[in-house]
Amino acid sequence: MNMIQALNSALDVMLERDPKVLIFGQDVGYFGGVFRVTDGLQARHGLTRCFDAPITEGGIVGAAIGMGAYGLRPVVEIQFADYIYPAYDQIVSEAAKLRYRSAGQFTAPLTVRSPYGGGIFGGQTHSQSPESLFTHIAGLKVVIPSNPHDAKGLLIAAIEDDDPVIFLEPKRIYNGPFEGWRDRPVSSWAGHPQAEVPEGYYAIPLGQAAIARGGEAVTVLAYGTMVHVALAAAAHCGIDAEVIDLRTLVPLDIETITESVRKTGRCVIVHEAPLTSGFGAELSALVQERCFYHLEAPIVRVTGWDTPYPHALEWDYFPGPERVAEALRHALSGEAV
């Protein structure tokens, strides 16, 4: 399965298993979503299980909070993460804090799915990576899969989770594991080991990273599309990097990170979001706090620039394998950036 089919399968399984699960969002009903993730679900499960929502992201998340508080498990789609901002108040002030402010009387067990990230010539309103706007908020979980197998298992775990989960889908790798080379042919998921997706139910617990590539020379922390870019970079420069796919940013698998950096003594952090206050800043602080005496080189971050996401200059913005390879070499040299 490609990632779209894997996500569709997760939703299908959960609609089948749990009558409290329902799906809504813009164009997700009859049409099946602009990325086809909900294709066929309305026909199979009925009009009220998967339906279209008005174009009001605040309304969508607000309604999902009400449903969640009632006892349902709504899964809502925000068509592009760039359009999540009208829902930010509902997510930050409400979903994230319902449990705390009511001392557990009311909870918001909802899942907010949203395609994010660039590399598709989408310009500034179809390319952003807003994950750190959510990791900063107490009470929110943030999940980002990097392959079809994980996407299905993590989405099922997110739906079953009793707290609000922001589930960001790297749209650049919906159809294949994009390595970040702008001028090379892209591959599809067909034949990829992580495209082997079981038909039925399985959950991947939130908070467990995966080692995408074992290595000794340097630890790379990445998630989403950047996992594939990091793997390509390691292959490109022949450095024996250990690439850790975080899979969930909150809760974070700090043990796997710590163990790896203590082993390699070097750390490169890669994300597509801008540098300043990005999730890499948090990772860098954690690694420094926990691995300071093991570090043999300054931690290096490779990220998008502190600019809006451009259209024509997309490939100057996108932190591709060459920039990551450069950072790997840098980490090995031990010099400050």
Place this chain on the structure above:
Amino acid sequence: MTSASRPNKPVLSLHVPEPPRRPGEAPDFSGLILAEAGAVARPPVHAPAETLRDLPWTLIRVLDGQGRAVGPWNPGLDPETLTAGLKAMILTRTFDERMYRAQRQGKTSFYMKCTGEEAIACAQAGVLRREDMGFPTYRQQGLLIARGYPLVDMMHQIYSNAADPIKGRQLPIMYSSRAYGFFTISGNLGTQLPQAVGWAMASAYSGDDKIASAWIGDGATAEGDFHQALTFASVYRAPVLLNIVNNQWAISSFAGIAGAENTTFAAKGLAYGLPSLRVDGNDFLAVHAATAWAAERARSNLGATLIEFFTYRAAQHSTSDDPARYRPGDEAALWPLGDPIQRLKAHMIHEGIWSDGDHQSAEHEAQEAVRAAAREAEAVGTLGQSKVSSRTLFEDVFAQPDWRLRRQRQQLGV
């Protein structure tokens, strides 16, 4: 739950709106609120809002089925204005077709047409002054075209090439031209509406004579921004036109998902105390007349008007869309309010100021103009072949870049 525990009511059930027809079925327009051409009275511009409350429930139309202009809303336009309007619509459609093909040929990443909706932007461009500020959506390219904005500059933007006036920053068609009264388009739906109200308030605050005009789709009226805009427009009596382009669809969602099962879009203005018109958007003369009425009100310091233009999105939502998956294929062809170009053409032929031959030459002229512009734009380059210098990536983030941007520019090596 047993029936005994229910307080005497049927079991609740969730309502989810569905359009009357889906692919493979015959279109059904029986639910539409229409009216005969000429049937709606035209109140004086100074009429108090509370005397106008029936207007959102009918449809202002001027052109009848025989190509005659009838009734009190007939703006009585002279032949030059009509000819210019028709030519602008033809040029807009020709431009759209060419650029749609260009996207299909891989010359750019994305395109959106306004087919069937040309009358709205093209008629309004003639009523508003260039000093007024328009806050458009991505389907008001007709405003630029009708005002004579260079087609080649639109294409440079679409190709994101080195001559793009906005430096390749935005997705194709997200134009910006301060000089032509065209506010920078946002990809985020609805945001332009409160901004237009603010611009209009600034004009009033400054004792100026400019007004603002904003456009929003039927689907996007669900956003909070729409309601915020109406609140501000009403409270501060802002000199602004708030135009809803109801083309019946929001990507794959029919207007019922935006609330149209229960009311009209124009009627949303009533609760805010705003005069609200419902207008045949495929009728160039009705669009012109309603806009002139609302603009006159705004210029007379009487505040904002909400206008619903009733039309049909004949094209796909964008180059990424395939409407055959969600609506009957022939809905556009059977749309009861027809096609805006054909209707104005029929009227001008009826008036004896236009002929089939004139129409053919106008189409030919439009083809030539578009072809010439495309040749010029493609000589600069299509997407990826030509682009602004990489240095510009770091410009315009702030008026003055801080140390981070200077450093990041060095890291990129530019």
